[in-house]
Amino acid sequence: MTSAPSKLYADDVSLLVVTLDTNPFFWTTFPFHFSEFLSQVLAFLNSILLLGQLNQLVVIATGCNSCGYIYDSTSNRNHASTNGTMPALYSNLLHNLEEFLARDQKLTMPHAPVTVPSSLLSGSLSMALCYIQRAFRSGPMHPQPRILCLQGSTDGPEQYVAIMNAIFSAQRSSVPVDSCYIGSNNSAFLQQASYITGGIYYRPPQMDGLFQYLSTVFATDLHSRAFLRLPKSLGVDFRASCFCHKQTIDMGYVCSVCLSIFCEHHDKCSTSLYLARLNQMLPQQTTGKERLHNVSGLITLILSCPSRELICYVS
Amino acid sequence: MPEVRIIAKNFMDMVASMPAIKLDKLYQNGFICEAILRSLPPLAKKYVLQLLHIDGPVSAKLLEEWVLPDGLSKHKVAIDRLVQLRVFVEALDRKNEKTYKVNSTYQRSLQKLLVHGGTLPRESMPSNITVRLPTLEDLETYALEQWECFLLQLISPSHVEKTLNISSSLMKVFQRRLLSQRDKEAPKLTESGFQFLLMDTNAQLWYIIREYISNSEERGVDAGDLISFMLELSFHVIGEAYNINTLTDFQRNIIKDLADLGLVKLQQGRKESWFIPTKLATNLSVSLTESSSRKEGFVVVETNFRVYAYSTSKLHCEILRLFSRVEYQLPNLIVGAITKESLYNALENGITAEQIVSFLRQNAHPRVAQRIPAVPENVTDQIRLWESDLNRVEMTEAYYYDEFPSRDVFEGACDCAREWNGLLWENSKKMHLVVKSEVHSYVRDFLRRQK
Numbered sequence: 001m002t003s004a005p006s007k008l009y010a011d012d013v014s015l016l017v018v019t020l021d022t023n024p025f026f027w028t029t030f031p032f033h034f035s036e037f038l039s040q041v042l043a044f045l046n047s048i049l050l051l052g053q054l055n056q057l058v059v060i061a062t063g064c065n066s067c068g069y070i071y072d073s074t075s076n077r078n079h080a081s082t083n084g085t086m087p088a089l090y091s092n093l094l095h096n097l098e099e100f101l102a103r104d105q106k107l108t109m110p111h112a113p114v115t116v117p118s119s120l121l122s123g124s125l126s127m128a129l130c131y132i133q134r135a136f137r138s139g140p141m142h143p144q145p146r147i148l149c150l151q152g153s154t155d156g157p158e159q160y161v162a163i164m165n166a167i168f169s170a171q172r173s174s175v176p177v178d179s180c181y182i183g184s185n186n187s188a189f190l191q192q193a194s195y196i197t198g199g200i201y202y203r204p205p206q207m208d209g210l211f212q213y214l215s216t217v218f219a220t221d222l223h224s225r226a227f228l229r230l231p232k233s234l235g236v237d238f239r240a241s242c243f244c245h246k247q248t249i250d251m252g253y254v255c256s257v258c259l260s261i262f263c264e265h266h267d268k269c270s271t272s273l274y275l276a277r278l279n280q281m282l283p284q285q286t287t288g289k290e291r292l293h294n295v296s297g298l299i300t301l302i303l304s305c306p307s308r309e310l311i312c313y314v315s
Numbered sequence: 316m317p318e319v320r321i322i323a324k325n326f327m328d329m330v331a332s333m334p335a336i337k338l339d340k341l342y343q344n345g346f347i348c349e350a351i352l353r354s355l356p357p358l359a360k361k362y363v364l365q366l367l368h369i370d371g372p373v374s375a376k377l378l379e380e381w382v383l384p385d386g387l388s389k390h391k392v393a394i395d396r397l398v399q400l401r402v403f404v405e406a407l408d409r410k411n412e413k414t415y416k417v418n419s420t421y422q423r424s425l426q427k428l429l430v431h432g433g434t435l436p437r438e439s440m441p442s443n444i445t446v447r448l449p450t451l452e453d454l455e456t457y458a459l460e461q462w463e464c465f466l467l468q469l470i471s472p473s474h475v476e477k478t479l480n481i482s483s484s485l486m487k488v489f490q491r492r493l494l495s496q497r498d499k500e501a502p503k504l505t506e507s508g509f510q511f512l513l514m515d516t517n518a519q520l521w522y523i524i525r526e527y528i529s530n531s532e533e534r535g536v537d538a539g540d541l542i543s544f545m546l547e548l549s550f551h552v553i554g555e556a557y558n559i560n561t562l563t564d565f566q567r568n569i570i571k572d573l574a575d576l577g578l579v580k581l582q583q584g585r586k587e588s589w590f591i592p593t594k595l596a597t598n599l600s601v602s603l604t605e606s607s608s609r610k611e612g613f614v615v616v617e618t619n620f621r622v623y624a625y626s627t628s629k630l631h632c633e634i635l636r637l638f639s640r641v642e643y644q645l646p647n648l649i650v651g652a653i654t655k656e657s658l659y660n661a662l663e664n665g666i667t668a669e670q671i672v673s674f675l676r677q678n679a680h681p682r683v684a685q686r687i688p689a690v691p692e693n694v695t696d697q698i699r700l701w702e703s704d705l706n707r708v709e710m711t712e713a714y715y716y717d718e719f720p721s722r723d724v725f726e727g728a729c730d731c732a733r734e735w736n737g738l739l740w741e742n743s744k745k746m747h748l749v750v751k752s753e754v755h756s757y758v759r760d761f762l763r764r765q766k
Contacts, residue, residue: 012357046429047367051360052353087432215364224357227386 012221015056015145019124026153032207044214063104067123070096118156125166160241188237342421345428359393372414437561458593461577549599556589612678618691624649668702712752
């Protein structure tokens with residue numbers, strides 16, 4: 001995408017795709033109530049639309065069984081339901097959210113899960129990227145897109161590959177992924193997502209002032225980010241998950257053909273059926289940045305050159 | 316092109332120059348706050364949002380800490396704008412440091428708008444009363460037709476078949492700065508008139524609205540009321556019908572003028588009459604920012620300097636005629652060529668090369684708009700070269716001396732002119748000298764003393 005035609009558009013017109021964590025298993029255990037969270041987020045979403053008539057907003061709900069679009073400011077089914085007590089945005093979004101939650105609940109597996117199931121972040125990220133791709137193709141003039149993940153539940157290591165793929169495709173189309181993580185521990189996935197795509201990762205220390213954090217940090221359009229000092233992430237957790245048991249690992253075995261990562265030694269790679277021995281990685285002292293290059297190198301190599309001999313993978 | 320910028324931006328300056336009491340009154344309306352917010356530069360928008368829920372004053376230093384060194388100038392512009400519009404109120408705290416606080420009226424209105432949403436003072440009419448409402452496409456063509464008709468009447472009153480109801484006195488007001496008329500001659504476009512024609516529709520619209528408002532005081536209408544009504548109108552939904560009875564008498568008078576400009580369409584039912592806002596009206600608040608509207612272009616420029624304009628509009632033809640030689644006109648196509656003569660003609664009329672290039676670019680046909688650059692480089696370069704050709708020769712008033720009695724006197728005169736920094740040219744062999752006219756008196760005195 002060249003910038004020349006989009007010059008006709010104002011600098012700060014943005015397309016914001018928000019993924020909203022609706023995982024009931026998380027919200028029932030979290031001290032801050034979902035409704036209070038929602039009211040602050042809604043005010044934030046409304047303020048994005050308020051900032052410019054051309055701004056677009058899409059909200060995607062991230063459930064634990066499915067994902068779904070729950071609001072799209074460009075669709076023409078939106079207006080007409082303003083009744084004076086709340087903006088049309090709120091009533092539409094809440095209505096769709098209720099429908100989504102009911103649908104998501106029906107999909108729940110009959111047997112009760114032992115652990116808290118994670119939200120389908122990979123699904124909603126992919127949906128967000130698909131939507132953005134559509135905006136890219138809609139014509140020479142499109143608003144500047146960015147993704148904001150409002151996530152609370154912990155990472156699901158089983159989604160590692162899907163999420164990393166989404167992150168790299170976001171990086172390729174230069175879409176920053178901002179993440180506002182409200183859970184107790186940092187989310188490694190979101191840290192990586194924001195780091196790789198050049199977005200902002202921030203964990204609000206206080207939930208009461210969520211709106212203030214959102215409007216101060218995440219309402220900043222991409223144009224203004226060049227002039228402002230925004231929160232920088234200090235450390236990023238670059239650990240990968242193994243493909244066999246979906247566990248986060250510090251050190252692992254990598255297939256030299258397809259670069260799949262395994263936590264234990266196999267004679268045959270289960271992904272590419274490559275028969276060679278998988279080599280164990282040597283732990284090396286590397287900084288976060290270098291590690292990152294290795295990870296992104298891995299993925300690009302998968303795409304470009306499958307017969308390349310073993311790549312060193314360090315976590 | 317300084318003029319255009321000023322014309323397009325001036326509306327907000329007009330709002331900013333209103334007295335504080337009137338501004339505060341304006342800010343009681345949430346929609347106006349929203350329109351003002353949207354007109355701000357990006358950084359300023361962010362600051363408003365950031366301080367919206369903070370009741371106390373925030374020190375200027377704290378705000379500045381957020382800014383990277385590169386952005387300081389933008390930060391200054393943003394803050395200046397906010398203070399100018401009285402969105403931010405400046406004060407000094409106990410330690411004599413500058414602090415900012417969001418104007419409390421503005422703050423309250425915007426907070427309310429954010430949480431409860433805004434309600435228009437009138438609701439759209441149910442569809443069983445309003446019959447034969449135009450479709451959105453019809454409405455848009457109606458608006459554009461009306462606007463073009465208005466523009467044609469504005470620039471060449473004699474050429475119009477269909478006249479509008481705009482009173483001639485009002486028309487005179489609009490023409491004031493665009494046309495100049497010497498006695499008994501046909502009115503001629505002025506420099507700003509040409510520039511006006513090359514602006515995009517939104518900028519033109521704002522220029523006209525601005526003239527309309529600045530003239531309002533003379534007609535005994537309060538400018539504040541007029542501004543608030545205009546901005547409010549821009550938040551009505553396109554294509555919905557609104558009952559005229561919900562308007563005050565004062566607004567009803569205005570809406571008739573606006574209908575002539577194509578901002579609203581008036582319709583009459585069996586009992587009631589209503590107005591339907593068009594895209595031009597809702598664009599009012601968009602166009603406050605520098606963004607241009609998405610409009611399909613119609614011009615194709617080829618590398619051989621030919622211009623093809625796929626348009627049926629007379630106005631487009633007139634505009635193209637400003638800087639190109641129109642060769643033939645087919646029902647849906649105007650073919651012209653940019654020649655040196657046609658361009659010199661345009662430049663003489665005060666249009667700049669940059670304006671022509673940006674006009675061609677902004678109105679590029681979709682087929683060529685995707686190409687980069689949309690206008691061939693050799694054409695844009697040549698247009699700029701032709702412009703700089705005109706600036707190659709610099710004129711300076713001067714005096715010419717010759718027949719000096721002796722070489723000493725000649726050299727003395729040269730030195731004298733040099734001392735005053737006014738020596739333009741000298742030929743010591745033939746003893747000729749040219750000096751700036753400001754220096755003439757000094758050199759003359761010097762020569763007299765020599766005698």
